[in-house]
Amino acid sequence: MYDVIIIGGGVSGAAAARELSRYQVKACVLEKEEDVCCGTSKANSAIVHAGYDAATGSLMAKLNVQGNEMMEQLSKDLDFPFQRRGSLVICLSEEDMPELQALYDRGVANGVKGLQILNREEVLEMEPNVVDQVYAALYAPTAGIVCPFHLNIALAENAYANGVDFRFNTEVLDIKKMEEGYELITNRGIYHTRYVVNAAGVYADRFHNMVSEHKIHITPRRGDYCLLDKSAGTHVSRTIFSLPTKKGKGVLVTPTVHGNLLVGPTAIDIEDKEGTNTTKEGMDQVITKAGQNVKNLPMRQVITSFAGLRAHEDGHEFIIEEVEDAKGFIDCAGIESPGLTSCPAIGVMVADLLKEKMGLVKKENFIATRKGILDPDTLSKEERKALIKENPAYGNIICRCEMVTEGEIIDAIRRPLGARSLDGVKRRTRAGMGRCQSGFCSPRTMEILARECGMSMFDITKSGGKSQIVVGTNKDVL
Amino acid sequence: MKQYDIVIIGGGPAGLAAAVSAKNSGIDSILILERDKELGGILNQCIHNGFGLHTFQEELTGPEYASRFIEQVEDLKIEYKLNTMVMDITEDKLVTAMNREEGLFEIQAKAVILAMGCRERSRGALNIPGYRPAGIYSAGTAQRLVNMEGFMPGREVVILGSGDIGLIMARRMTLEGAKVKVVSELMPYSGGLKRNIVQCLDDYGIPLKLSHTVVDIKGKERLEGVTLAEVDQKGKPISGTEEFYSCDTLLLSVGLIPENEISGGMGVEMNPVTSGPKVNESLETNIEGVFACGNVLHVHDLVDFVSEEAASAGKNAAAYVREGDRLENEKEIVLNPVEGVRYTVPGTICVNRMDEKLTVRFRVGGVFKNCYVSAYFDEERVIHRKRQVVAPGEMEQIQLTKEMLLKYPDLKTITVKIEEA
Numbered sequence: 001m002y003d004v005i006i007i008g009g010g011v012s013g014a015a016a017a018r019e020l021s022r023y024q025v026k027a028c029v030l031e032k033e034e035d036v037c038c039g040t041s042k043a044n045s046a047i048v049h050a051g052y053d054a055a056t057g058s059l060m061a062k063l064n065v066q067g068n069e070m071m072e073q074l075s076k077d078l079d080f081p082f083q084r085r086g087s088l089v090i091c092l093s094e095e096d097m098p099e100l101q102a103l104y105d106r107g108v109a110n111g112v113k114g115l116q117i118l119n120r121e122e123v124l125e126m127e128p129n130v131v132d133q134v135y136a137a138l139y140a141p142t143a144g145i146v147c148p149f150h151l152n153i154a155l156a157e158n159a160y161a162n163g164v165d166f167r168f169n170t171e172v173l174d175i176k177k178m179e180e181g182y183e184l185i186t187n188r189g190i191y192h193t194r195y196v197v198n199a200a201g202v203y204a205d206r207f208h209n210m211v212s213e214h215k216i217h218i219t220p221r222r223g224d225y226c227l228l229d230k231s232a233g234t235h236v237s238r239t240i241f242s243l244p245t246k247k248g249k250g251v252l253v254t255p256t257v258h259g260n261l262l263v264g265p266t267a268i269d270i271e272d273k274e275g276t277n278t279t280k281e282g283m284d285q286v287i288t289k290a291g292q293n294v295k296n297l298p299m300r301q302v303i304t305s306f307a308g309l310r311a312h313e314d315g316h317e318f319i320i321e322e323v324e325d326a327k328g329f330i331d332c333a334g335i336e337s338p339g340l341t342s343c344p345a346i347g348v349m350v351a352d353l354l355k356e357k358m359g360l361v362k363k364e365n366f367i368a369t370r371k372g373i374l375d376p377d378t379l380s381k382e383e384r385k386a387l388i389k390e391n392p393a394y395g396n397i398i399c400r401c402e403m404v405t406e407g408e409i410i411d412a413i414r415r416p417l418g419a420r421s422l423d424g425v426k427r428r429t430r431a432g433m434g435r436c437q438s439g440f441c442s443p444r445t446m447e448i449l450a451r452e453c454g455m456s457m458f459d460i461t462k463s464g465g466k467s468q469i470v471v472g473t474n475k476d477v478l
Numbered sequence: 479m480k481q482y483d484i485v486i487i488g489g490g491p492a493g494l495a496a497a498v499s500a501k502n503s504g505i506d507s508i509l510i511l512e513r514d515k516e517l518g519g520i521l522n523q524c525i526h527n528g529f530g531l532h533t534f535q536e537e538l539t540g541p542e543y544a545s546r547f548i549e550q551v552e553d554l555k556i557e558y559k560l561n562t563m564v565m566d567i568t569e570d571k572l573v574t575a576m577n578r579e580e581g582l583f584e585i586q587a588k589a590v591i592l593a594m595g596c597r598e599r600s601r602g603a604l605n606i607p608g609y610r611p612a613g614i615y616s617a618g619t620a621q622r623l624v625n626m627e628g629f630m631p632g633r634e635v636v637i638l639g640s641g642d643i644g645l646i647m648a649r650r651m652t653l654e655g656a657k658v659k660v661v662s663e664l665m666p667y668s669g670g671l672k673r674n675i676v677q678c679l680d681d682y683g684i685p686l687k688l689s690h691t692v693v694d695i696k697g698k699e700r701l702e703g704v705t706l707a708e709v710d711q712k713g714k715p716i717s718g719t720e721e722f723y724s725c726d727t728l729l730l731s732v733g734l735i736p737e738n739e740i741s742g743g744m745g746v747e748m749n750p751v752t753s754g755p756k757v758n759e760s761l762e763t764n765i766e767g768v769f770a771c772g773n774v775l776h777v778h779d780l781v782d783f784v785s786e787e788a789a790s791a792g793k794n795a796a797a798y799v800r801e802g803d804r805l806e807n808e809k810e811i812v813l814n815p816v817e818g819v820r821y822t823v824p825g826t827i828c829v830n831r832m833d834e835k836l837t838v839r840f841r842v843g844g845v846f847k848n849c850y851v852s853a854y855f856d857e858e859r860v861i862h863r864k865r866q867v868v869a870p871g872e873m874e875q876i877q878l879t880k881e882m883l884l885k886y887p888d889l890k891t892i893t894v895k896i897e898e899a
Contacts, residue, residue: 304602
């Protein structure tokens, strides 16, 4: 019997797990995929929003501003990349100024610090590749960019280090209210728990509706993105948003913490909760809209495109509360943008809720920090030489595009909650994330995974499940 | 810090031929840096035959062809380092490299030969819509898995792109027990060699669908199928022509991109058409003493021509080491590719430095039948050669001689074009 089971190992679930692990509590994360960070958390804009978008007084606005303020210290404690680059919302004509002013006013009301409306010259001086017809922009110096994979993985690793169990490939099929707590029926057996945290992303409505008469409904809202090569990574140095107007909502153009350029997303409501396929219409929209605010975008430098699903609840608000008619069942639902930004605050809010209900007591030996995978690029030449001398695997480049060494890949596999698939290695080390998109390194990464995990090459997958890379040996069917 | 006269980046066919040639031109201090665990580059996974008809007048497999050059490198006692990644080269030719044994180390070169080869264009670069399951490979990755490691990437295969590696893999997958259902090519013509279409597709009854592309990818974990559609003249899919093919494997043979990240980092000027360095008749880049050859310069069809080009780069690098800077104060003739000719290598010629003969290689931008390949020396048409057919998939060349060029002392531009009959 667990005290708390958290359904979902995305940023919300992992943040809740990490904050909960400050207390003396027996907790477990159930994740249906083979790794953390496999749903909404892995495919989004990777933006830390300033907090002027959400309606004043909403939970979204509050947690956005809180999350933004917490992110920097958290990135230091848990060693993940975060850069406070600032953002600009581009206004293209004088007639749209009331909308820009409204954003500014809302931001001020939400408690966003440092907001400024800049005129054309100021914008172009800051970002020379913004289109010439820019009229003004809302500048938010507190906005930032983050690596969503590393944020999610860091939270999970730290929760694990503080005693939270993680069960992967474990899909919750049904939930029953019991005399005490809940019974969770999964594809891998039955779990009992006193409390449930429902952090299931686009599936959160399904689990909520299993225990409550007050139904909620989440629409997977698909966003298509294009990722450009690092050669285009300095095209802008801040996140460039489009001002939503009567004519519609544009797409954003942003640098990433790893030096690429990201363009997107679309917003297309779909039914399929696994519908992460890009479409021609979606990509065309991204490409057309990308040029509205930023000029000379080198769209020929696209190295990959992808789609993510936002967990859009009908009320367009975070639902973080105990379900009224299901005592001990805590929703963490409707976590769409600014969910990534808010996740540090979401974690605290969930943990505070549970602390109060359960009367939790703090641990004395909570480990507050975590070291990420060593990136040799951050070392001096001398340090790097010493590292290779100590561990020659750091002298062996596996991924040529991103210059990832065997040492980093081994670390990604061996560390707690380590990678077990090519995508798991990719999210942790960037091996395969570069311009050749794993053409050269995937066979070599497979060999390392097989060796380190004692797996057969036939068991190695791209992303768990039935995503095997090789299916047999030559001529075996002849 | 170690010093070498010539450091060669890459130990594939280009690097090997350049090294042998430089050595035979009298330079002893040569080092090849190779990132893989053996010399030979991509030839090691090209176990089919058809290599060497021009160079050795016999048909060899890729590994056999490579071994001819590797033996020469060994016999000539040319130094090389394996499993060694070049991290960076400065304009002053200071090479920073890394391997397990020596860690991070620096080498000072007098001349550098860039011979890093190319990589395959990925699915992402094409923006093919759909899911992103396992089962989608570049043809070269599949070739490595099958030919070097003995693993089958899948059983039922669709191939997008009719580049040579894709065609070769259509045959290989068939021979190893897979069913290749179709090869789809976006363009109205194949990007591969005619002989490969005959020997790899026709001989095995594999259909080639020209003007067709993949418009959707189905399968959330492993690939389950792809939808092909016909495209119009602008390459846009034509609604209503969609056809679903169930398959567990999609191989992509959709183009090769020279790997010039190191070159760009050191300030080498690039030709946007080839994605390779701009070079003169000596295959020297804008940085004196830095030469380029093989697929890093422009993508070739035949390794024989890579070897020939690389030998020239090796010889010229040797001359640079002996004679020093030869770029100054020399008048250069500019090669101007127009009307069907996409680019030329080299891009400029200095008559005083050139050999008695110079091969100018180029590719055309479309299929032209019964046409002429022409070269104009300023206004005067000097070369006018009849061709039954020229196509983008086959590299073309013209031969210039020093004797020819010396007759035109004021020559500024050589215009190369395709003319209708």
